[in-house]
Amino acid sequence: MTRTPETPLPSLKERRRLREAQSLSQADVAAAVGVTRATVRSWENGRTTPRGSTRDAYARLLTGAEEVTPHQENPAPALVGAATGPVQTSPDRADPTPEPPSETPPASELAPTPEPALGRDPALGPNPELDPDVELDPDAELEPLSPSLTPDQAFDALYAFCAPALVRQTYLLTGRRELARESVERAFQLAWHRWPEVAMDRDPAGWVRATAYEFALSPWHRLRPRHRNPEPPPAAPADRALLDVLLQLPPVYRRTLLLYDGVGLNLPETAAETEASTPAAANRLLHAREAVATRLPELAEPKELHRRLAEVASAERLRPAKPTTVRWGGEQRARHWTRAAIAFTVVLIGATTLTLRTAPDHYEPPLAPGATVHGVPPRVAPGPLSAEELALRAKLKGEMASGPERLVPEAG
Known part of the structure; x- marks a missing residue:
């Protein structure tokens, strides 16, 4: 059936x-x-998409004056409706972009690169916080997610849409293939663990990307034995040469360059995503571009740099795991941590109970320390024998050793 x-x-x-x-x-x-x-406001902001007869009526109403332009929506509206529903934000709560200082480069030097091949998600539509043409209303209510997709199907769709490009991005960020796969899997496992939060996020792909980058750039990886052996x-x-230049940049500079010139995000x-101000991100980007152009002058143009980043990432065959495997691994990890927490709690309760049972229930005063006794005369050893004592000893030695004489001495 079609x-x-x-x-x-x-x-x-x-x-x-x-x-x-x-x-x-x-x-x-x-x-x-x-x-x-x-609902109409959410349609214009890109938070939801009309369906069925409502979609037809809305399209006819819009095209009543002129024809529809060739700029159509993404062909996968199910992913947008079920996995990318944003959380409404009040305009007065949004952090205003700080005014760039005088040393901040002009906007012409930071011209955005073309649509990249490293995973910029056009299906997510504009960001209401960064697009001045999008209207925000704090009183607007979010519509429920599309019932056509289950959480498993929505997660699998997001994974299939983002994981291949995200693995290539993480490889450029770390230079390690296995670490790139592991970072993406851990990020999606955490996303599945927090799926209600991620599904209602304004940019689920950005949420997973930021989590994967944070895990990939963690300094604790250098303590792992596998990290000590370099990969080919x-x-x-x-x-x-390009990968060596990227890995020599500081992590924050490397991440800023990858997001702007590789993924295609704008400066705000x-x-x-890098948790920095806009002027700071601009300065990091310029320094990173300058470092790359110093080593590789042919990549001084942002378009050429973007093209080379896409080529280097595409040259490696980095295939992520299947979404079912990632979900199963995340659930197993959650079970293991839950069991470990329960076991630790049981051990802690047992140790506390044993301590309470064996601890003394009354106060025992300590023994007083010993004191030196003075005034006691020392013990005297026996002195030499007198003449009578010597005569008696000789007499006893001269008599028999046994007999009645020994028991009843005779009178002398």
Whole structure:
């Protein structure tokens, strides 16, 4: 049975422009389509997507003045609706972007690179916090997730969409193939453990990417025996030279360069993911580009650098594990940690009980220390025998050793 293709919709910015071109408010569109005003707002912000007859009515209403532009939505709306639903944020709570200082480079020097091949997710739509054309309303209510996907299916869809590119990104970040796979698996295992939180996040792919980068750049890996043995470098000399230059950069510079010139995030998004201010992220990016251009002058152009990063990442055959294996591994890890916590708790309770049973239940005063006794005369040894004592000893020695004489001495 073949599914009927859904009616194409204009892009997010085009929806709002078409509505305003017809002098329609969001309330007018909501009344015409039969939904609430918050639903229309979420359609224009990209948080949810209309389906079925509602989608057809919405498309006909928008195209009443002119034809739909060729900019269509992502062909995988199920992933967007079930795994990328954002959490509504009030505009007055968003942190304002600080004014760049005088030494911050102009925007022309930090021109965004083209759409990268390292995993920028166009299906997630614009970020409401970073797109000035997106309207935020603190009173808007989030619609429920699409019931067409179960949590397992939504997780598998997100994994299949992000994991291959994320493994290549992490390889450029660390230069180690096994560590890149392990970092991505750990990130997705944590995402599955916190799936309700991740599914409602505004950017689930960014959540997993930030977690994978944090695990990959952890300084504790240098203590592992496997980390002491270097892995074979790339076969091509040009790829090996670029990877060496990247690994010589400080981790924060390397991460900023990869996010901006490799993944394709803009400067505020890069600063937010690296937990830095926008001027600090700009300075890190310029220093990283300068270091790369010093060693490899042919990569001074951002477009060429982006292309080379994509080529180096694509040259390695880094295949992530299957999503079912990742979910099963995360569940097993959670079970092991739960059992370990229970065992530790039982041991702690047993030790406490044993201590309470064997501890003394009353106070025993300590023994007083001994004191020296004075005034006692010393013991005197026997002195020499007198003449009478010598005569008696001789007499006793001269008599028999046995007999009545020994028992009843005779009178002398």
